[in-house]
Amino acid sequence: MSASMTVASEKTIFFHALEIDSLEQRTEYVRQACKNNTQLLSAVSALLRENDREVNPIDRPVAAEMLPTMMSGELTDPRFSPGAMVGPYQLMERIGEGGFGWVFVAQQRSPVQRRAALKIIKPGMESREVIARFEAERQAIALMDHPNIARVFDAGVTETAQPYFVMELVRGVPLTDFCNSNRLRISDRLQLFVTICHAVQHAHQKGIIHRDLKPSNILVTLQDGRPLAKVIDFGVAKAIGQSLTVKTIYTRFTSMVGTPAYMSPEQAAMSTDDVDTRSDIYSLGVLLYELLTGSTPFAPDRLQTAGFDELRRIIREEEPPRPSTRLSTLNSEESRTSDVERLGPPTTPSTAMKRDLDWIVMKALHKDRNRRYSTAGALAEDILRFLQDQPVEARPPSSWYRFTTFARRNKVAISTFSLVAIALIIGTATSLWQAREAIRERDEKELALAEAREAEVAANAARSELENFNDRLNSTTVLLAAGRANADAQRWPDAYEAYSEATQVLPKSFLVWLERGGLNAKLGRWESSANDFVKAVEIGFPIEQAELNGVPQILLYAGRSDAYETLLQELRQSDTEVPFAVSARGQLVGSLSPNRAAELADQMEQMLSKTFDSDVSSGPLNKRQRYAKIYYGVNLYVAGLAHLKAGDYQQALHRLEETNHANWFGRGIAKPLIAIAHHRMGNADDAVQSFEESQVFLDRMLDESIERSKGSPSMPWIDWIEFLIHHREASIVVKGHTPAADPRFQQLQVFADAAIDG
Structure with a gap:
């Protein structure tokens, strides 16, 4: 492993060190970060020394x-x-x-x-x-x-x-230009504005005040056909309770920070230490005003021509007209040339604003910041209330507000009345409280007694249930052991009877259903096996059990698509130590996206290459390599199936044909997949020939099973069921129809049922 992979880069260490104020802590951090790399330590130390110099190339312009x-x-x-x-x-x-x-x-x-x-x-x-x-x-x-x-x-x-x-490169246009050029309705503008409020709220939560919110600093682009706003240019941002840089930012005396048309009164006062997040709320109010009316509260031309003191006076003292008033006073010539025309009929925005929008905008633009919205999130919530036809928080002064003003004018009379009323209320409340406390104590004692009795009954029931469960668990363990022993000895009726009795004794155990489902699958009783596996899926069981028992293949072949999809979703998300080829096989047997199939194909190819490397290596093999070497034929088959699902037909054909020469139990089951690969590549004659070979293989397996009077051939039933699935698919792809019903399957079903019945 190279040093660049174990030691952080010079730039990373340098920037992290700049954030440490203590010289001793900074030196210790650099020493540990550079480890034993003396060259890197010297380079970072030189950068830090240059940065700490009072006069360095950054402070003295090089051009x-x-x-x-x-x-x-x-x-x-x-x-x-x-x-x-x-x-x-x-x-x-x-x-x-x-x-x-x-x-x-x-x-x-x-x-x-x-x-x-x-x-x-x-x-x-x-x-x-x-x-x-x-x-x-x-x-x-x-x-x-x-x-x-x-x-x-x-x-x-x-x-x-x-x-x-x-x-990030934002390919967008300023907020107002986007809204006007796309003729957005008021509701669409407000929805877009809400996302901007959420962005500003996020900045405030991180302790950052933007201080220069304006349309050119909010770019809008289309993402998936929907407008997406991006706040940019934090060049005059201010931090709250933290330092954004190790260097000091000094704002010159009598200098204003921000753009006058969007500047809050406190910014115009040029007291930068007194500016807080509510300054951005004011700028958001200006943006909302402009989105609704097509102009800022104070015309930019007027602010540009005004003197410095006059500009500050306008921002700090003059009250702008309400948005609805601004719209109603536009003359006909202005209406034809202004952006209002793009909002829709002039009466529509004016009518809407007179209800609630006027109050929302004017609350955000209040000269007294204590009367503005406390957060950008509160402004967004009020706009959402307006869009949902709910009462807004910025409504006119309430009855309570009018009462408080009346109380200030009549302090003496109201104080006297209040003292008398308070004394009466306290006396009444004390009496009621004492009575309620007495009742509460009595009720608590009765409730505690009832709970104690219920707890005793529940404990006795739980003890009895636990004893009963232990008995049933012991009985089930014995039955499962008997079922396995009888199955190994091919005493099928006794094995099936033991498994069936276990399902009656402990029906909520996934293991008993998996055991009986596996027995049914081994005998070729596919429908019965699928029913048992569905029961296990509904109960819930460790995902590796499904992978090792071939549950996905049985569910898919039997048409139990709901249970298969449920199991497949868990299979994709599992992080178990089950061999990867088995996990991939369970996913590839059904429908799978080409991208996911390509990922599985790459991983299988890596496994095959590692297996090859291990053949010529004398070192020990890891778990995956040992599995891959033992089941090399299975890995070739799974890799070929993955390439086929991913659309890489040439590589799929190569791997699938290799399986016909590998020494494994499922040799021959890749024949229908080879036919499908030829068909996808346009090799019609080869596809028909490969399908006929698949049919010959099917006939041979069926004749062998009938000769043995058994429901499934001698190969592992997981390989057999996958062959049947892919042969049916190959018939549809190559021949254009599903295979004809073969009476031998019915005969095998009779053999399987007879084996169970004895």
């Missing part, structure tokens, strides 16, 4: 002379042109640009190949503050795992010391 060009948005640096490599990622095209970073479509080359979005700091922008914010964004996204939030795949540093991270 400061390119800053004017970078700020103008022109990409002239050949290091980041299409085709350039950043770590294992090849840049394809630039798809986005922020204040300090670029976003590229990148093709990952190793260890897997996939498309992703790679975000990297622009050359010339590597200040400590920018790098800290960049690392904070990466850490914020990495903390979250939600289907509506873009995921982080990887992170690293270029050869020129520029940090980058790789995240």
